[in-house]
Amino acid sequence: MTKNMKIGSKNFVIGERTYIMGILNVTPDSFSDGGQHNKLKDAFGHAQKMIEEGADIIDVGGESTRPNYTMISEEEEIARVVPVIEAIRKRFDIPISIDTYKSKVARAACQAGADLVNDIWGLKYDPDMAAAVKEMDVPVCIMHNRKEIDYQNFMEDFLADMKESITIAKNAGIAEDKIMIDPGIGFAKTLSMNLSLVNHLEILKQFGYPVLLGTSRKSMIGNTLKVPVDQRLEGTIATSVIGVMKGCHFVRVHDVLENQRAIRMTEAILSAE
Numbered sequence: 001m002t003k004n005m006k007i008g009s010k011n012f013v014i015g016e017r018t019y020i021m022g023i024l025n026v027t028p029d030s031f032s033d034g035g036q037h038n039k040l041k042d043a044f045g046h047a048q049k050m051i052e053e054g055a056d057i058i059d060v061g062g063e064s065t066r067p068n069y070t071m072i073s074e075e076e077e078i079a080r081v082v083p084v085i086e087a088i089r090k091r092f093d094i095p096i097s098i099d100t101y102k103s104k105v106a107r108a109a110c111q112a113g114a115d116l117v118n119d120i121w122g123l124k125y126d127p128d129m130a131a132a133v134k135e136m137d138v139p140v141c142i143m144h145n146r147k148e149i150d151y152q153n154f155m156e157d158f159l160a161d162m163k164e165s166i167t168i169a170k171n172a173g174i175a176e177d178k179i180m181i182d183p184g185i186g187f188a189k190t191l192s193m194n195l196s197l198v199n200h201l202e203i204l205k206q207f208g209y210p211v212l213l214g215t216s217r218k219s220m221i222g223n224t225l226k227v228p229v230d231q232r233l234e235g236t237i238a239t240s241v242i243g244v245m246k247g248c249h250f251v252r253v254h255d256v257l258e259n260q261r262a263i264r265m266t267e268a269i270l271s272a273e
Contacts, residue, residue, distance in 0.1 A: 005177055005210055007057065007139055008095035008115030014210050018244045018263050021097060021252040022047075022055030023216065026080045027064045043084045044091075051094055053257035057116065057250075060084055060109070061099035065120055074104045081105070082112045089113030097141070101125040103132040110136045120187065121145050122165030123172075130172035137178075141212055142169060144184035154193050158183075159203065166207060180210040180250065185239075186218040194220040198239055201246035214252035215239040216259075237262045245270065 005012045012019055026043050047058050062080035063072050077100065085096055089112070097116040098109035103126045106117045118141040123130045133140045142165045144158060151157040162181060169179055181204060185194050198220075204211045215221065221235035222228065233255055240251045240259045244266045253259045 005139060005180065007097075009093055010056070010095050012056070012210075012249075014249050017267055018240075018248060019056040019250045020054060020256055020260055020263070021057040021059045021212065021214075021250055022050035022053075022256045023252060023254045024050070024058050024060050024084070025064070026060060026062055026084050040083050040087060044087045047084075047088050047092070050256045051092060054260035055094070055256045057095045057097050058088060059097040059099050059118055059252060060088075060114070062105070063100070065099075074102050077102065077105045078108045081109055085109055085112040085114050101129065103128040106132055107136065110138055114138070116141065118182075119143060120184070122161070122184075123168045124165060130168050130174065133169075133178075134172045134174050139178040139180065140169060140174060141180045141182055142166065143182035143214075144187065146188045149188050149190060149193075151193075154189075154196070155200070155203070158197070159206075162204075162207065166209070176209075180212050181207060182212040182214060182252075185213070185215045186220055191220060191223050194218075195224070198242060198246075201243065201248060205247060210249040211247065212250035212252060213239070213243040213248040215243075216251075216253040216255070233258060241266045 003014055005014055024043060024047050050058060060081050062077040081098060088096055095115045096113060097118045098106055098114040099118045100106050101119050101121040116139045117133050119129060120143045122142045122145055144162050146161060183197050183204060216236045217229050217232040221232040225235050236253060237259055241262055243251050244263055
């Protein structure tokens with residue numbers, strides 16, 4: 001396992017604690033907070049709030065990736081994210097992640113001050129993405145995804161898919177200490193697959209990379225608890241706690257303060273003699 005991961009100006013000691021990536025959607029149609037932060041002033045204010053609540057990274061996304069989302073042009077996505085990234089970078093020294101699977105957007109975002117590329121297609125959508133990450137010399141989060149829910153053996157196929165993405169990164173020359181992986185909860189998986197994967201997150205340790213868990217307000221929680229998007233905080237916290245217990249190094253969440261408190265409490269218990 002990589003002992004240290006430098007993201008922007010910050011050195012993340014892997015295994016020391018679970019770090020929090022705060023979600024900043026600057027979209028009009030995101031599944032849980034669409035339209036709330038798509039104006040620059042609102043986006044900056046929300047970023048500031050998450051930093052004050054304990055976020056270690058701010059993850060900026062300009063295109064909703066909810067089920068049945070509408071794809072937008074690279075130009076529109078760039079126009080949404082670049083001013084927000086510039087505003088955060090000007091005021092704060094916090095690492096910034098760009099949530100995109102398009103190399104042109106990733107390049108523009110990193111030029112504006114982003115420090116990490118968070119690719120929901122695991123470098124498989126845009127054939128230029130891996131090379132772009134290498135050229136920009138930034139870390140990348142590789143998420144599991146596929147076009148169809150079509151598995152012969154879910155866990156075996158999931159691990160094989162994950163290995164393919166890691167191989168793309170390594171073949172492009174991306175350094176070992178610049179790779180983190182994300183199991184892709186809610187993407188190309190049934191409810192039972194999502195629950196099973198969260199229950200067996202430790203299987204990701206075999207790859208030797210830091211693991212990011214993103215379950216915040218997702219359908220797995222809504223379908224399990226039969227609650228709408230705005231009532232999924234407790235379910236999200238439960239998954240964050242399990243993530244810590246299973247050895248995840250980062251969690252990506254909307255509600256920073258509540259998850260941060262739950263994570264710190266879990267860590268205190270786990271580290272007690």
